[in-house]
Amino acid sequence: MTSRAAPGTLNHDKVPGSLDLDKLFAARLHAARVRPYLATALFALHPVESRRVPTMAVDRHWRCYVSPTFVARTPVEELAGVWVHEVSHLLRDHHGRSDRLARERGLTGRGERLRMNIAADCEINDDVYGDGLVRPEGAVEPGALGLDAGELMEDYLLKFGLGPTTQLMAWLDCGSGADGLERDWELGPDGAHGLSEQERDAVRFRVAQGIRCRPGTAPDGWRRWAEEAFHPPQPWRELLGAAVRSAVSGAGAGEDYTYGRPARRSAGMPGVVLPSLRRKPPRVSVVIDTSGSVSDAELGSALLEVAAISRAVGGRRDLVSVLPCDAAAHIVHPLCRGEGIPLIGGGGTDLREGFARALRAQPRPDAIVILTDGQTPWPATRPPCRTVVGLFPRHRAAHAWNEHDPDYEPDTPPAWARVVEIGSAPSSR
Template identity: 25%
Template sequence: MSSEQLLLRAKSLLTVKYPYFGMLASRLKHEPSDALNSYASNGVRFLYNNDFLERRSVEEVMFILTNCVMHHVLSHQQRRLNRRGKLWQLSTDYAINNLLSKSGLHIPVGANYNKEYEGMYAEEIYEALKSEMNLGEGDAFDERGDSIPNAVAGDQEISDQESFGNIEGIADELDTADEVQWQYAASIAQEVAQRKGAMPLGLERLGKKVKPADVDWRFELYNAINRHMRNNYAFMPPNKKHIHRGIALPSLTSDTLSLCVAIDTSGSIDDQLLGAFMEEFKTIMQNFPSVKIELIIADAKVHAHHTFISGDPMDFPLKGGGGTDYRPTFDYVEAALPMTTMLLYFTDGEGSFPRIPPNYEVLWALSRKAKVPFGRALVIFHL
């Protein structure tokens, strides 16, 4: 069977057996390339070595296409932050291939698959791999070691097998327009798959539809943070306007001004939403470099607390997957961060709230419309 026939057959079978994956795979325009040893995908085109592809079975081509499109759909590059590139790519590949296996796709020998990582976030897998390799923050990492597949190295037999872990061939960054198109395509594919009763198993955490809200939520969010900064005057450094008169007035900026951010990692927060939350946190850090951010990771309990200022590497694990209880987060803020004047909480709004509102401002960055007993609710996504 020619490579062209293999690709058409694979896309056709995916559309019939796995409509969700099939519709997404059909978006990739395929074309041969003698410059490649195996394959590559940049989110628009699927390039392949003709000889390599003709040695593949239909099931193997189905896997390759599906693995490629899921990397694009999940926008894992948004969540990389300052993690090691190759190790992060491997972590995302493990997360995707566990989902594909659970959905019933054939996982070829040589693919990055380990059942031990089933149900784990890519961030959790990253931390597990880093621990297994005994890598500290400043340790060197062998980018070409056995831990990271290299599809273009070795003899033909080894290259063919390792090609199924060809994460180097998947674009690490997508153009903004392409990224939006993949998100939209994923939402349409979900609707089609659900109508046919064929939503793949294992994709429950990926299956919620995300659309931009009707309001300019970014303007509202940043306006709230700006207001928080303006309202929190500090005497260090002082306003120099009246220093000559012996009067020290507060200035509008402070090296110690902080913003408390909490991210809900409960089971009701799927991978797409988690990625969106993480991307917005990253954007806040870039847009407000003079602010120190206290980041809390929590579901029904507080899993971690990290402090970031401008220039700090944002490398941290995301743990969760349980129920949602906001009370431990508010208790933690009161005990560990008593000077907090504003808490920004990324969540879906479904959980147990404190009975008594805190004495600081609370902004709920919600993934859907939900009633909150206090604070300001800002719907940043519609589900």
């Protein structure tokens, strides 16, 4: 008599039609050999046999649901690629990012979650295969949607909708670990063999450490991920993001009148068509202080803050521009990837030039974010848009110095700016 395994566990006895664990684990071992920097994450995944998933899927608690039929018909080399694909969803926090996108953009329903799954797959699959890892049959790549490689899930999501092109992808289901929507076949937060939040963070840190310690062995996408993983969310980033969201959501920010949808009050005025107020996606201009008093480490931190600002406006990086400025404003850069923005400068500081350059842009920004050490003159009058200042910490006695005026003390940011101190002991006003 064969004993029956408890729900959520694996039965290691050979039963016709059951999950072939030897083959599944051989595939995981192959994946770890060809992608050694992912080994910690691959072996942290707990497999769960499931006949309700089309291939393999993950939940946010690091369980991997596996179809016995899929394992039986798939070569070991392709299964290794699926292992890497599924663990990539979890390492890149696609579930958390999908939840944020759903809240910020009002994306509801399974159709939108399918789009998120497809977009997340495009982010992973554009550079994950090759060099010993076989591309699994049916893996979704950006080219299949007419999209360029090398972008993030949030970018891909803006560039395609469900339709004839995605019809053949309707079967796709990588689980809640890919799109944040919990399935009824998942074990949930109270099920067996899930990892705690602290354990998940520890796995991510060890993988990021492995990538950073072996430069040149990981694709560009993984190296970018590792850099960000080494800079976990900090309290001041939450404050900065909240300040930016407040600035771009206030009355008048990102608003315009349109006759495309007449105002409701037109019904009370026969013969008169009144325009309605329409909210447009907010535009943000980020001015980065590149003067000699700002260190290289702070400039690197500034680029990380730019990524946080992009998330604060719903991930629309096309609406965020970056302007390096010391005593003069330099070239305005659209936000593509933070590490690709050249931060030119090194001279004196006069961020009034940055304000003026940002306000000359067409269309004009709804908010200006200044990332600076504060050693700059400020505009005499309030700009015609909201301003947020991210202030690098300074001990004034040591840094507030000017060779032409030993008694120089820089002005504090003006009262009309929302100020967030960027440092280990954040505060805001």
